[in-house]
Amino acid sequence: MGFQFLMEELGVECRSATVELPDLLNNPVVRLVAQKHKRTAAQVLLRFLAQQDITAIPKSTKAVRIHENGDIFSFQLDELDMAALSSLDLGGGQFPDGPVAPEPARTEEAPPRTMNTSVTLSGGQRMPLLGLGCWQAPSQEVAAAVEAALLAGYRHIDTAYLYMNEDGVGEGIQAALKSGKMTRSDLFVVTKLPNAGMQEGKVEKYLKKSLKLLGLDCVDLYLVHTPFGCVERSETDVFPSQDGKPLIEFSTDLIAVWKEMEKMVKLGLTKSIGVSNFNAKQVLKIVSNAEIPPAVHQVECHVYFQQRALREACKKHNIAITAYAPLGSPGRKVLYESRGATVELPDLLNNPVVRLVAEKHKRTAAQVLLRFLAQQDIIVIPKSTKATRIRENGDIFSFQLDELDMAALSSLDQGEPGRSFHMSMFPGISDHPEAPFWTPFQDMKYPL
Ligand SMILES: NC(=O)c1ccc[n+]([C@@H]2O[C@H](COP(=O)([O-])OP(=O)(O)OC[C@H]3O[C@@H](n4cnc5c(N)ncnc54)[C@H](OP(=O)(O)O)[C@@H]3O)[C@@H](O)[C@H]2O)c1
Known part of the structure; x- marks a missing residue:
């Protein structure tokens, strides 16, 4: 998010203008894990790294977010959560031009309450x-x-x-x-x-x-x-x-x-x-x-x-x-x-x-x-x-x-x-x- 803004501010002609940046915070698997633990997607992303002893340095200038991002030691991801999050790895480390995950199917409307059989x-x-x-x-x-x-x-x-x-x-x-x-x-x-x-x-x-x-x-x-x-x-x-x-x-x-x-x-x-x-x-x-x-x-x-x-x-x-x-x-x-x-x-x-x-x-x-x-x-x-x-x-x-x-x-x-x-x-x-x-x-x- 911030990366694209920075490039525009600097007037750098950047390929990212037409590149889809990874939207980790809205990734449905991350959101599923967040829903399970009643946490935010950001907390799940940070906890996932911290739980593997990877130091995370999330940037924010907003007090609420700084507080939210800091609260990652009061819950724990289990083996299944870790496996689901690990499966999101696209490999390559080629940010921002890494492999593009297939677009999730559009779910324009909520599925019917009683479905067809x-x-x-x-x-x-x-x-x-x-x-x-x-x-x-x-x-x-x-x-x-x-x-x-x-x-x-x-x-x-x-x-x-x-x-x-x-x-x-x-x-x-x-x-x-x-x-x-x-x-x-x-x-x-x-x-x-x-x-x-x-x-x-x-x-x-x-x-x-x-x-x-x-x-x-x-x-x-x-x-x-x-x-x-x-x-x-x-x-x-x-x-x-x-x-x-x-x-x-x-x-x-x-x-x-x-x-x-x-x-x-x-x-x-x-x-x-x-x-x-x-x-x-x-x-x-x-x-x-x-x-x-x-x-x-x-x-x-x-x-x-x-x-x-x-x-x-x-x-x-x-x-x-x-x-x-x-x-x-x-x-x-x-x-x-x-x-x-x-x-x-x-x-x-x-x-x-x-x-x-x-x-x-x-x-x-x-x-x-x-x-x-x-x-x-x-x-x-x-x-x-x-x-x-x-x-x-x-x-x-x-x-x-x-x-x-x-x-x-x-x-x-x-x-x-x-x-x-x-x-x-x-x-x-x-x-x-x-x-x-x-x-x-x-x-x-x-x-x-
Ligand atoms: N048109 C075609 O060319 C084509 C090609 C392939 C298949 N088909 C049709 O599609 C049907 C389904 O495909 P498929 O049979 O290949 O594969 P499938 O239905 O995806 O999988 C069947 C296998 O999964 C096991 N299984 C079933 N329910 C399970 C459960 N709840 N938990 C764990 N394992 C479970 C079954 O073992 P158990 O029997 O031991 O439970 C069987 O080995 C076929 O039977 C056939 O009618 C058509």
Whole structure:
């Protein structure tokens, strides 16, 4: 603050005139810690340094502030506060041109008191904001998980042909329906077109296979799982591959596939259609050629990778966003390692800022991560096969994050470096004209 003023006073032509100076006193994480200790942001900033034996020499000529800044020995920051404040370090020591933290999402108005538990899709259908994810849940486990989730109040289940568990999902749905506590029309079931079905004439066949496994006449939403296809060698070959690499079909025609998807709505086999793992350009390609526009886009989305640009593009076209990996998908570690990949996965559940917000609301980190997204009308589909976690993850409508919490969590966005699902899970895909995004990453054994 004072630095810019001084330069102007001295008449120094200074780059800082156009540079955003760090606004530590309004940093939402600092303010969260200050709120917790009923102290000012300045006191927290000074105490943070003093507690590490760093001498702080705050300047002020105002008696009240001098007094305030001096009162930093009557309270103590705990380990969590220190970790949250430490996580603000941008490194480099390049004042004032250091790395620019992503702008916190604008929270123009306070979140509603009673929040939506569903969103209205472009076709008028209501889609529950909370669903159960089913990836990496074998059939025998997923049946019990789906039943537990539906009995706990979930009304939305997310699966895929590629998860090879649609039969178990179907079993779980039937068991829950038998309880008499819900009817099929209360449920929102999502499944996805596999890569091998991404050719003209094949979409109907694969959707019918999914319906048969699920034991349903129709799903609520059918998604194109990825924007690239694989060669179909046989109908039972879920991940067509050779020498540990997927048999990629390089001539995927997204518009032709979309026309087939539209037919599925007309045939009454699905109520809505959408996409998954598409980039913004691919979404626009579909939108500008669609008779029935995509209702939903399912993508990786969580506090470290908030997908602001893609979300904005989708919003313009009334496409709802479903966040996959909303907890950071920690279960992938074992899977990746078993395939010979050493990957650093984001540890969202232990992030100190997330934990600080959780502590404030007496909630778990998982609940905060999910609520943060749902409060922005982003659909969340956390996966768990454990009944206690299913219930915990489902309890996100009984509390509310305030503007400060939202700003602190928004500030965790890392943009593109926060992406943790890389298409290099499909070795060779970078050569595909429709490879949606590509980040070099150690190739691992396919299929995952
Ligand atoms: N379209 C796509 O390409 C795509 C890609 C990935 C995922 N998805 C969908 O999105 C869903 C969610 O993504 P995801 O499964 O990758 O990741 P996630 O939901 O972020 O994380 C699931 C992992 O977190 C654990 N977990 C769940 N609740 C927890 C809690 N309260 N505390 C601590 N750990 C907890 C689960 O273990 P336990 O089961 O042991 O509890 C599991 O290992 C998937 O299941 C799938 O339906 C779609």
